[in-house]
Amino acid sequence: xxxxxxxxxxxxxxxxxxxxxxxxxxxxxxxxxxxxxxxxxxxxxxxxxxxxxxxxxxxxxxxxxxxxxxxxxxxxxxxxxxxxxxxxxxxxxxxxxxxxxxxxxxxxxxxxxxxxxxxxxxxxxxxxxxxxxxxxxxxxxxxxxxxxxxxxxxxxxxxxxxxxxxxxxxxxxxxxxxxxxxxxxxxxxxxxxxxxxxxxxxxxxxxxxxxxxxxxxxxxxxxxxxxxxxxxxxxxxxxxxxxxxxxxxxxxxxxxxxxxxxxxxxxxxxxxxxxxxxxxxxxxxxxxxxxxxxxxxxxxxxxxxxxxxxx
Numbered sequence: 001x002x003x004x005x006x007x008x009x010x011x012x013x014x015x016x017x018x019x020x021x022x023x024x025x026x027x028x029x030x031x032x033x034x035x036x037x038x039x040x041x042x043x044x045x046x047x048x049x050x051x052x053x054x055x056x057x058x059x060x061x062x063x064x065x066x067x068x069x070x071x072x073x074x075x076x077x078x079x080x081x082x083x084x085x086x087x088x089x090x091x092x093x094x095x096x097x098x099x100x101x102x103x104x105x106x107x108x109x110x111x112x113x114x115x116x117x118x119x120x121x122x123x124x125x126x127x128x129x130x131x132x133x134x135x136x137x138x139x140x141x142x143x144x145x146x147x148x149x150x151x152x153x154x155x156x157x158x159x160x161x162x163x164x165x166x167x168x169x170x171x172x173x174x175x176x177x178x179x180x181x182x183x184x185x186x187x188x189x190x191x192x193x194x195x196x197x198x199x200x201x202x203x204x205x206x207x208x209x210x211x212x213x214x215x216x217x218x219x220x221x222x223x224x225x226x227x228x229x230x231x232x233x234x235x236x237x238x239x240x241x242x243x244x245x246x247x248x249x250x251x252x253x254x255x256x257x258x259x260x261x262x263x264x265x266x267x268x269x270x271x272x273x274x275x276x277x278x279x280x281x282x283x284x285x286x287x288x289x290x291x292x293x294x295x296x297x298x299x300x301x302x303x304x305x306x307x308x309x310x311x
Contacts, residue, residue: 011197021099035100069238
């Protein structure tokens with residue numbers, strides 16, 4: 001196995017990352033480091049589609065189910081924990097397998113991103129103000145749209161102060177952003193092999209819809225209700241994940257149950273599309289189309305055979 005080699009199994013939600021990461025862990029003496037911004041929280045097992053107890057027994061998992069959802073957390077903290085876990089796995093002669101779909105978390109592993117003082121970056125703020133002055137508020141708003149389309153929908157282009165603050169927060173790792181363009185150095189301490197699992201869009205969207213139905217059947221509403229009794233609200237970062245915020249609206253009487261479920265499905269499909277856009281922008285990504293195989297067993301064999309040649 002190549003020196004400091006790590007395996008990244010990325011991809012959109014519901015594509016099957018957990019299943020394939022476990023298969024790789026068993027085949028290549030690996031341990032899984034979660035790269036999911038929701039699975040790290042305790043008490044949030046259903047909506048986050050966290051690996052089950054049985055799945056966790058099949059392979060060692062790191063960075064899941066350890067953080068109280070009432071506690072603050074940032075990508076800077078994730079970077080510290082993830083790199084520590086990876087270094088520990090490598091030191092024991094095993095293969096770190098990074099599995100998940102949170103793009104910014106993956107960036108924090110693959111790139112030398114320095115988050116120190118990012119929330120108070122006066123140079124960035126001055127640069128953004130200059131953009132608004134010279135190119136107009138619409139140009140600044142378009143920058144926000146590139147980083148976070150949903151935030152851009154919520155914030156009016158003329159609210160320059162709020163747009164600037166949103167961009168600052170995203171750059172500080174407090175939200176979702178797409179891969180950075182230039183000015184970022186590759187983290188040379190690791191030798192990554194990047195794999196993005198994909199499926200035919202119709203198949204992926206069907207899997208998403210069926211997964212949402214399964215989460216509801218498993219008790220998502222009761223899980224959210226229990227979290228709310230702990231004092232959590234839609235204002236908490238942990239409750240902004242898809243599936244949680246929509247059910248909160250339902251429990252608060254702001255929408256019907258049926259509408260909440262449909263919105264979860266729609267938002268999840270849109271999120272999957274954004275994830276694929278993100279991962280495809282990595283220069284060294286290897287796209288692996290699971291729909292090209294007759295069944296899941298054939299797909300697993302195909303991926304493991306390919307990985308054996310590359311690792």
